[in-house]
Each structure stands twice: as C-alpha cells, then as structure tokens.
Amino acid sequence: MWFTEGMLTHAGQSLGAPHAGGLFQLLRDGLPRTRAELVTMTGLSRPTVAQRIDQLLELGLIAPVGDAVSTGGRPSSQFAFNPTARVVVAADFGASHARAAVTDLGGTMLAAHAEPRSIADGPEAALAWLTDTALRLLDDAGHVPTDVAGIGIGVPGPVEFSTGRPINPPIMPGWDRFDIPAAIHQTFDAPVLVDNDVNIMALGERTVAWADEDDLIFIKVATGIGAGVISGGSLRRGAQGAAGDIGHIALARASDVPCPCGNRGCIEAIASGKAVAHSLTRDGIAAETPSDVIALVKSGNVTAVQAVRQAGRDLGEVLTACVSLMNPAVIVIGGTMAQAAEHLVAGVREVVYARSIPLSTEHLTIAPSRAASDAAILGAAQLAIDAALSPERIAAALGLGVAVLSA
Amino acid sequence: MWFTEGMLTHAGQSLGAPHAGGLFQLLRDGLPRTRAELVTMTGLSRPTVAQRIDQLLELGLIAPVGDAVSTGGRPSSQFAFNPTARVVVAADFGASHARAAVTDLGGTMLAAHAEPRSIADGPEAALAWLTDTALRLLDDAGHVPTDVAGIGIGVPGPVEFSTGRPINPPIMPGWDRFDIPAAIHQTFDAPVLVDNDVNIMALGERTVAWADEDDLIFIKVATGIGAGVISGGSLRRGAQGAAGDIGHIALARASDVPCPCGNRGCIEAIASGKAVAHSLTRDGIAAETPSDVIALVKSGNVTAVQAVRQAGRDLGEVLTACVSLMNPAVIVIGGTMAQAAEHLVAGVREVVYARSIPLSTEHLTIAPSRAASDAAILGAAQLAIDAALSPERIAAALGLGVAVLSA
C-alpha cells in the first residue's frame, strides 16, 4: 500500500511544497502576482507567504507594483521581481576584442564598454582590464562593488566549467588552466562563472528570444564555426567541455580543402567567414575578414551573396546531422556572418528541410540571431544571474536571516 | 551582507539537508553503510538518521547486513539497499520479437520470456500479451501483482515520453498515439514508462557497464541504425522525442544509394545490417538479414568481414559529427551487428580517432555493448526502477506514513 499513483498528490506539508527559494523562483518571470495567487501556486499557507514576501521585500528582490483591479472587494496588492536590487558583471573575451558590461538582475544593460584587445596578451592583463573596467562601469551605473551578485565571463576556447579554468585553448596562449575565478575574487566577492563564448551566446540568445524552448542549438559563424547546445533546458558541455566544437566536422564537398587543424574537409575550412573571404579572394574579389564579406554582401556583390548562400548550404549539411542527433526546437545562426543572415539562413534551410526526417523538422525553426552582437555579453550576464538567483542561494539568503535570529 | 560565498555552508536546519528521500538515494549504490556514516554524509542528526533507517527497514527498502568491524568499541550495524523488496516489469518490443522480464529493484532478472511477435499486430494484442506474460513471470518469480513497483516498456519508434504514446511510428501500424500506460493500468497499478527501444538500450548499457559516465551515446546497428543519447546523466529526447534518429544522416560515399525514406545517401542505406546484407548479395554471397551477415562473419568469410569493417568506417564518419557536437565520454556499439563487434568497432575507431579533435577523443572510449542482447530489457527495467525509487516517490512513501498519523 505504499506506491500507488495517488500518493504523490497527497504528500503532506513541506514535501509537496517547493523548498525555501521556490516562491521567489515563481516570481522571476517578472509578472506581478498577488499574495493569494502565490498561496495557490506554492501550496504554502497565507502567513508563510506573507512572511516570505516581507523577507523578499526587505532584501529588495521583489517590489510592490500597484494594486490589482478589484473583483468586488478590497483590491489585492501585487508584487513582482525587482531586477534593480543588485547587478552582475558580464564579460566577453574574443580573439581580438573584449567587452564588459554591468546589467541588472533582469539582464538589462546599465553600462557597457568594448574595445579591441588581443586575448594573447594573457590572463593577468585581461582580467586586470576586466576588474578595472567593471569598477568603472559600476560607478557609471551608480552602483558599488558590493552590489555585484555575480560575474559571468565568456572566453574563446574550451573551459572546465566546474572550476572556471580554460583547458588547452588553441588561441589563448598563457590561459591554459588559469584559475580565472580566483583572480576575480581578489576584487569581487561574488560567484564567478566562466564558459566558452559560444555557450554563453546560446544562453544569451535563448534568454532574449527563445525563453520557452528547452532544446536550442546556437551556431556561431565568424572566423571559425562553433555551436552551443542547450538540451533539456540546460547547456550541455559534454565530458570534457568540448561539446559544440563542430568546426572540424568533415564535409564531402570540401574533401580536398586543407584545414589548419591538420585534417582535410572541415566545415570551417569551407563555410566559415574566413574561408568565404579566401574563396572570394581567389575569385578576384578582395576580402580578408568575415567583415569584408559582410560589406560585399551588403553592397550587393552577387558573387559574395552566392558564396555566403553556398556556405549556408554547406553548414546545412552538418546541421542536418545535428538535427537528427539532438532534435532541437530551434537552430539560431549567429556570429559575424549572421549579419548576412538572410542568405546564410536561406542556404541552411534549403538543405536541412530537404534532408532531415519530417518528425524533426516539422516544428523546427531556423532563424538568425535576434540578440545579434549582444548575445555573448547578455549570455554571460545570464550565467551570472542564474547563479546568483539560484534556489539554493536564495534559500540561503532567506534562511540565514532566520538562522541569525535564532542563533 | 547577504550573498557572500560562505553563507551557503551555514544554511541551518532543513535548508542544507537533502530532502526526505535523500538518505535512501545515497544507499542505492548497494554499498553497506553505518548510521554514523550516513550522519556525516547527509548532515542530518543521529536521531533523524535512525528514524529514517527504521522507516526504510519497515518498508523493506533496506536491510541490515551484519556488523562493521569494531574500531575499539561497540561495532556499528550496517545497512544496505535491499533490491528484493519489490520488482519491476520490463518489456522490449521489436519489429518482429517481444521480450518481457521481471527484475528486482537492483535490475537483476528473476524471470524472462522472449518470443517472435510482429509489432504490426497492433497495441491491444501486444499489450494483452505483455500483461499475461508479466503475470505468469511474476508467478514464476514468486511474486504477486502488488509487488510491481513500475513497468518499463521499449518500442521500436518515437515516443512522447511524458504521455507514453508512440508518435507517428513508421513500423508500428495501429500504435500511433495509443495510450500505452492507460492500457497497462487496467492490470497493474504502478507507474508505466514508455520509451524508444534505442533509448532504453542506452540506459541499459549505461547501468550495466558505464554507471560512472554521464555522457554516453549508444548506437544500435541492426536492420536500421539509431542512437540513444545520454548527456549530463540523463537521456536526451529532444523537442519531439526524435533525438538519436541518426539513420538518415547523409554520407558522401553513399550519395547514389537510394533509401526507403525517399532521400539518397542515408547512412542506414549503406551501413545497416540490411544494407550490408544486400551489398553482399550483390557480390554473389547470399545474405538476407543482419543475422545472415553475422553468420558469414563468424564463419570467416573475408568479403563479409570487409563489408562490416567498411560499414564501421561509414558509421564512424557520422559518429565523428556526433562526437564533435556532444563530446561524449563513451560510444557504445550495440544491436544485432554488434555480434561482429570487433570488425564494426575497428572501423568506427579508425575513422573517429583520425578525424575528431584531440580534446574530444583523448578520453573517448569506443566499445562494443557489454549488455549485448539484454541491453533493451535491462534498460526498460532501469527506467521503471528509476521512476519507482525516485526521490519524490520515496519521499512520498516515507512522508505519507507521517501524514496519515496527523490526518
């Protein structure tokens, strides 16, 4: 008599109720709610909900937002997530650029700065720049260092996420196994999350445009090609943090094209922005960088447009395999080359919809990035926000207040 | 002063402690533990641990296993998971076979039965057979229907896991959107879990041989080709439950080979057991089914061996893409054709290790299935066991006893 289906619904008291941080998690969507709504949503009693609300108000994490319309009696007051309670620091390091931003807990940018910087200058210089810039941006945004609830950092290489250390990054000399969180902790006393740049772009894109989708693959096409995989609602990093490294998947059409990785036929050697630029140069059209290709496409150069579309088709060949394996709901194309998104995406769609099995493509959306150049920095911010507002951390913040009283 | 790192460790009382089912989850690995060990592992106090132990003993979920060696004082008694407390029913339906088994909560098979059956006979006939067979096997194993804690079922087609309904299955006429759990509930009052056969094979293989790995891809090579993807410790089913359907990924070498799916160049059209059999037939060697190919390989037919090895290479091309995207720790090759595993795996390794990036392959294991023909049925059992022993369900079983007293 102890395992029948109905029992789960009868679980008494605290068992069925979400744990201490649960009420706040419900409010994180930003919608205002009344106390009564929260009582029914959480299953907690009125006094408990009232007490939690008081605590959260005191912490500033929620704020009253006017009254609801009366349904015949006293109008109920409403409360909503208050993203301005604290801030996070977000950083995005590229091969030749660096961005930093301060956002509130809703991911809204309060201050930002970007400048050309070589990642090859090493971690000490880069992280010193980051802390200096962050302190300045904090000041610009009218905040102090203790307002920082978390720091999210994206770097252009594989990262051991649990420790925040880059692992054998190919284009980050001096960064191998460098303890980034430890360096940041000398300035900021807040959780530091470090991840691959493509992963944070996937996170940023999802937050901005696809919050309801749990299965999303973000493709960055710039100098190289990489992917960020969100499956089951979370970033998948794989056994060594190398998931999404799709740049060196082989493509038949490119079988005679050498790639710097040592192999031949890599997708990156034929469909990346760099590869397209080179192929245009061979055709007598001067193009050095992905940006040059974009400029040509925007100026209406037919050869460039055709080259980008073909890159899209080539990419589509690889993405067909990704779709078959992961069955995502959305594929987002981002990175520099997504500035010519209409042509790139058209090529991808052409191949993916023709080749994949119907069940996988029936509800598959292939779209250019909406977060565009902000994807990375917003994703880094989101990484920090999710850590700062995790149920565990909120529960600790709430629980300690009580524990202090009792100690 | 409310977000500093240290706070999480100071969380008082119930906050830091695992929820009600936590203690039992620690014991599920089967190792015996003393009360004192559980106190330190869970962070709960001695009386609480003692009470939980008493409850679990009463439910039969754990059992005392002798005393530990004394360290100078009274020897402590030890307790371990008792897999014999209850049983689960596992079923594996193939295109032309059906298996059913009764296992204990440790996944040990107590009784099993297999017979040729066409899935095309429809769900009513198949599920009637299953319930009949399950009741008989239960009897054989000395158990009664109320001992059944869960039922796990694998079917050869895509399934909406949350509802247990097949979705547009290509080779299961009459099964589309059939409510399998509802049918089973007429006989058994226990949770019914239904999943794709390749998914449960992945689960079975992981349970049997790779329990420590959180990122595993299982490849089934039989009449067709499919994959089960375990990432981050859980099966990934994708947006429509179609994840792992890799049979129709395109391969350059096969670009002129038509596939029943309507496209050309599908991996399944060149590397599946059926495809290899056909190619051997074209070479004048009579082979109809994957089993025929296996027989030829085992008899030392060189052409057959070469064909299987080439199929492995072709499969390796596709798996290279999978490795790049997901960065698994293990790739397991199973299915009928894995009976010629040494040749198939050799071909896969040849290509994957040559083509993939070092970081992904450095710690990548490619191995034949160890669970072999039991993978599916053991995976189905594991699916049911995981559901039956989930923290939520254990908490309910433990918590309700208390709730009843207070009601």
Add this chain to the structure above:
DNA sequence: TGTCTTTTGTCAAGCATTCTTCATAAGTAG
C-alpha cells in the same frame, strides 16, 4: 451614505520535524 464583499494583517494554538542531551547497551583492551 451604508452595507456587502474581498483582501490583508495579525495573533494564538497545534503539530511535525529536527536537534540536543542524557542514559543505556555492547563491544574491546588491558
């Protein structure tokens, strides 16, 4: 304006869960 409705705030009492403390049991080492 007065009454009704609905929401909110607050208090007291009861209960469940867990922790702390103390007493007892069951071994080992000399």
Add this chain to the structure above:
DNA sequence: CTACTTATGAAGAATGCTTGACAAAAGACA
C-alpha cells in the same frame, strides 16, 4: 574483571509551518 570506547535509544527543547479565527482596510453596489 574492570575501564574505556563506541553505538544505540529515549526524552526534552527549539524551530518553522499550518490551521483557524478575527479585525481592519478598501472598493463595489444599492
């Protein structure tokens, strides 16, 4: 056999949550 060590069990105390009740607030409707 005694002293010591460790495990076990039971009673008391504290905490947090729920239930229930009641009064106050604020608008709707007659």
